[in-house]
Amino acid sequence: MATIKRVISAVSGGIDSAVSTLLLKNKGYEVIGVYMQNWDLLDEKGVCSSQNDISDAEWVCQKIGIPFHVVNFVKEYWLEVFSNLVNDYESGLTPNPDILCNRHIKFEAFYKHATEELGGDAISTGHYARTTFGEYLQNFDSTKGVHLLKARDERKDQTFFLSQIHQRALQRSIFPLGDMKKSAVKKFAAAEKFAPLLKKKESMGICFIGSRNFQEFISEYVTSHPGNFVDVDSGKIVGRHDGIHQWTIGQRSRIGGCKEPFYIVEKDPSTQNIYVAMGTRHPALYTDLVMTDTPHWIHSPPPQLVKDGVLDCDFRFQHTHSLLKCQVFCAHSGRLIIRLAKPLRAITPGQYAVLYLDEECLGSARITTPGPTLHALGVNSKGMELDCR
Incomplete structure (x- = not known):
């Protein structure tokens, strides 16, 4: 049975990571806060809140009274997440960068940095999830392996995004919020004077897109190949599009002059055709x-x-x-x-x-x-x- 003493906590500048980090400190662990910088803001034309998030993360660590570090994973993110995202869109697929980020960055690159560079016995994140080792690895035993369990607050459960992480990192991962309701997290934050963070919007979608819509963003990285919208029922061309990477299955298309909206059914990268069907409940x-x-x-x-x-x-x-x-x-x-x-x-x-x-x-x-x-x-x-x- 291993002893967990030093925990490296991922701090994002948000309320969940702030509360989870403080809970670790209150449990008596030696805690170090780390902010992961995954995107090079110098190359980004849009608006991103990452710089503000770094300041908020540092403020959290100062308030808790723990060391704070910023680690740069821009290269790793580009190679393991963003390049794959671009390749997938070029191929007509719709990737999930959040799942890839957790697999390759938070529970691989960060885990390696935390254990090898900072001497951590475990890592912690603000994810709403649990494991069979318990909330703070009380039942840690690497010979048995660990199972990933849904959070108590099923509305906030984030195991979906953790579904590709490796066993080695999961065995050394602590999820302090796994047994808490979001309402309890907010109440705890307010009592601990983290109230300024409650005003921040929760992280939704991909930060580096900034204020632009996704179609505008992805078109900066994927070459557009215009094609036709083709009705699956009649086989007739009913419109034109600027590239299959801008559309995903089930999405409503912008084809005018129809009695009902058309929805994306299938994309063909070889012809650049997008097949559409009229009506959201079309078979x-x-x-x-x-x-x-x-x-x-x-x-x-x-x-x-x-x-x-x-x-x-x-x-x-x-x-x-x-x-x-x-x-x-x-x-x-x-x-x-x-x-x-x-x-x-x-x-x-x-x-x-x-x-x-x-x-x-x-x-x-x-x-x-x-x-x-x-x-x-x-x-x-x-x-x-x-x-x-």
Whole structure:
């Protein structure tokens, strides 16, 4: 049984990391605060609050009375997260940079820096999540491995974004907010005179985009190849677009003069065609089958899948979506085939199929393609129970 004494806490300048860091100090740990700088502001034309966040993070550490460091992971972020994001958009995929950032930056580069450069026994973040080692690694035993569990506050649960992290780092990760409600975190912050941070907006989306919309931002990095919007029902061209990277599956298109809006169904990088369907409940938007690449299991492959070849569990591919029952099958290639309990709207290649069993987040696999849509199968969806999330 290892002893945890020095904890390196990720401080972002926000309320969650401030409270989690103070909770660690109150528990008697030797705590060092570290702000991760992941984007080079000198290359950014938009507006980003990172410099203000650094000042807020330093203020938090001064108030708590702990050392403060800024570590530069710009190179790592560019190579492991942003370059992959650009490549995916060029290929017609819709990536999830938050999942990649946690895997490669917070729980790899930061973990390595914390343990090797700062002599930390563990790292801490303000994520709403829990592990089987307990809130402060009371039950730490690396020989058993650790399971990732949903937060007590399911509305704030962030295990979706942690579904690709490695076991080695997770075993040494502390999530002080895992058993707390967001309301309790805010109340605690106010009592500890962190009230100025309560006025800040919560971090949503990608900071370095600044005040611009995403289509404007990504067009600075991906060459635009104009193409056609093609109606899946008639096969006719119904409009033009400036590049497939600007659109994602399920998104409403800006095609005028129609009795109902068109929605994105499929993107073809080889022709630059985007196939669209009229109406948000069009059967071309729905499927109950998902194909993925090789999964990342956080602890180990689920015994049920290994023994029986099928796993009954829960699925989501968007953080805000509720869980959906599914059956998971392992293909000969090691990839997954996932059968959903009911047809789901806008399954998006490049996103992650995140799998849960009871309270545990088992891991995830990147979606390569949805299965045949109801439209392709000739199924009349009228009267069917569809998941319209």
